[in-house]
Amino acid sequence: MLNILVVEDDEKLRKLFAAVLTRHGYRAVLAENGEEALAILDREFISLVISDIMMPKMDGYQLTKSLRDAGSDLPVLMITAKEDFEDKQKGFLVGTDDYMVKPIDVNEMLLRVGALLRRARIVTERKVVCGETTLNYDALTVWCDGEEVLLPQKEFYLLYKLVSYPNKIFTRQQLMDEIWGMDSDTDERTVDVHVNRIRERFKGCPDFKIVTVRGLGYKAVRCPQGGEGE
Amino acid sequence: MLNILVVEDDEKLRKLFAAVLTRHGYRAVLAENGEEALAILDREFISLVISDIMMPKMDGYQLTKSLRDAGSDLPVLMITAKEDFEDKQKGFLVGTDDYMVKPIDVNEMLLRVGALLRRARIVTERKVVCGETTLNYDALTVWCDGEEVLLPQKEFYLLYKLVSYPNKIFTRQQLMDEIWGMDSDTDERTVDVHVNRIRERFKGCPDFKIVTVRGLGYKAVRCPQGGEGE
DNA sequence: AGAAGGGTTTACACTTTGTTTACATTTATG
DNA sequence: CATAAATGTAAACAAAGTGTAAACCCTTCT
Numbered sequence: 001m002l003n004i005l006v007v008e009d010d011e012k013l014r015k016l017f018a019a020v021l022t023r024h025g026y027r028a029v030l031a032e033n034g035e036e037a038l039a040i041l042d043r044e045f046i047s048l049v050i051s052d053i054m055m056p057k058m059d060g061y062q063l064t065k066s067l068r069d070a071g072s073d074l075p076v077l078m079i080t081a082k083e084d085f086e087d088k089q090k091g092f093l094v095g096t097d098d099y100m101v102k103p104i105d106v107n108e109m110l111l112r113v114g115a116l117l118r119r120a121r122i123v124t125e126r127k128v129v130c131g132e133t134t135l136n137y138d139a140l141t142v143w144c145d146g147e148e149v150l151l152p153q154k155e156f157y158l159l160y161k162l163v164s165y166p167n168k169i170f171t172r173q174q175l176m177d178e179i180w181g182m183d184s185d186t187d188e189r190t191v192d193v194h195v196n197r198i199r200e201r202f203k204g205c206p207d208f209k210i211v212t213v214r215g216l217g218y219k220a221v222r223c224p225q226g227g228e229g230e
Numbered sequence: 231m232l233n234i235l236v237v238e239d240d241e242k243l244r245k246l247f248a249a250v251l252t253r254h255g256y257r258a259v260l261a262e263n264g265e266e267a268l269a270i271l272d273r274e275f276i277s278l279v280i281s282d283i284m285m286p287k288m289d290g291y292q293l294t295k296s297l298r299d300a301g302s303d304l305p306v307l308m309i310t311a312k313e314d315f316e317d318k319q320k321g322f323l324v325g326t327d328d329y330m331v332k333p334i335d336v337n338e339m340l341l342r343v344g345a346l347l348r349r350a351r352i353v354t355e356r357k358v359v360c361g362e363t364t365l366n367y368d369a370l371t372v373w374c375d376g377e378e379v380l381l382p383q384k385e386f387y388l389l390y391k392l393v394s395y396p397n398k399i400f401t402r403q404q405l406m407d408e409i410w411g412m413d414s415d416t417d418e419r420t421v422d423v424h425v426n427r428i429r430e431r432f433k434g435c436p437d438f439k440i441v442t443v444r445g446l447g448y449k450a451v452r453c454p455q456g457g458e459g460e
Numbered sequence: 461a462g463a464a465g466g467g468t469t470t471a472c473a474c475t476t477t478g479t480t481t482a483c484a485t486t487t488a489t490g
Numbered sequence: 491c492a493t494a495a496a497t498g499t500a501a502a503c504a505a506a507g508t509g510t511a512a513a514c515c516c517t518t519c520t
Contacts, residue, residue, distance in 0.1 A: 152506075189510080192508075193508085
């Protein structure tokens with residue numbers, strides 16, 4: 001499922017967009033301004049941002065600029081009012097990928113979202129390769145040892161996160177925030193259980209291992225491969 | 231060899247596209263505007279059109295419209311500048327199949343060309359083969375296991391869609407949008423019921439399987455066959 | 461060694477999601 | 491017009507995924 005972050009201060013619009021996106025198989029994540037958006041981006045895997053320009057606290061330009069400055073190439077679809085439009089260079093100079101002028105036609109929005117996602121997917125195939133093993137984010141599958149396994153969502157996202165940043169230690173809290181969402185009231189121990197399930201499932205896989213870092217959390221390590229001797 | 235018609239008034243771009251396409255095994259046919267393009271289409275067998283929107287004499291919208299009015303469903307990949315987008319209805323309503331926003335990334339272009347051709351082939355051949363099984367779009371029939379079965383529309387289209395893109399996961403919503411239409415108010419669960427009917431009907435068929443991806447949707451997988459090769 | 465503080469494992473309960481069935485409604489067909 | 495076929499709806503049912511808790515097992519530190 002693709003997560004789309006909608007950054008819009010007008011509640012009505014926000015809800016409208018969310019409804020439309022949800023209806024078309026995306027998951028909409030909502031923020032009222034750029035600050036909130038950045039916080040969310042920090043902890044959730046977002047595939048595309050739809051952002052208004054005029055907003056309190058942090059506007060769309062600033063938001064996009066922050067993203068680009070941080071080296072992200074997340075696609076951004078900007079929403080402008082006609083009035084804002086005068087300084088249209090501004091928007092694109094900071095790295096917007098596309099824009100729409102209010103009033104928004106939701107079908108147009110869907111088309112643009114589709115086109116941007118297609119492009120983004122082309123540029124960044126969402127796969128992680130680790131030795132002979134490949135994780136396919138879109139299919140929730142792991143190709144390992146000659147067969148493709150379909151994982152449950154939580155397990156997959158957890159594994160994907162860990163394997164995407166090999167050797168990086170994640171605290172349980174970080175993992176919870178990212179995969180369960182900030183406002184989940186699930187117990188931290190649950191992470192352990194899922195790690196256990198993943199370990200069980202891939203105990204035969206020679207390419208990676210999930211290592212416990214006592215007192216801190218977990219990390220994935222790539223295992224050096226046996227073209228060499230044992 | 232597939233012929234691709236490039237309609238672009240900027241000579242530099244035209245040559246760039248031609249070079250890239252040629253290098254990847256297509257034959258590029260060039261036109262400077264819509265009028266020229268139509269003339270060429272009249273006398274050459276073209277598989278796909280890549281057209282700029284803004285051009286002298288006849289623009290991309292008009293070209294596409296002429297094509298569609300003449301009953302052609304040739305795939306058209308439109309190239310737009312961001313500014314063209316103002317009169318948004320225009321582009322998509324006349325039947326563009328996909329679009330790219332300038333500046334064009336040629337790799338992206340190739341991928342989109344590939345995708346469109348693939349889709350077009352499915353559309354024009356109007357049948358999909360999967361192992362020993364053949365789906366015939368025009369007759370709504372499935373040749374499987376030595377006999378031809380006529381399916382009800384919904385069941386057929388659903389199956390056809392899934393089998394046309396093996397391994398690709400479709401959300402219920404995507405399938406609804408495609409087969410029932412965007413503004414259908416039919417319940418998503420209905421998809422399940424049809425999937426169930428299809429499964430029941432083809433439980434003996436060894437060539438494909440419809441797999442549930444919990445929390446996401448459905449996908450078709452081709453079953454590796456004993457003995458047979460590719 | 462023994463206690464304390466993690467971490468792991470297991471079993472189970474609960475929730476969410478998908479499947480199946482029966483039936484009502486609509487649409488095609490003779 | 492009658493009948494059958496196709497489709498949609500609803501409800502009962504089944505299963506997978508997920509979370510909780512408790513028991514167990516290490517490591518570390520005094």
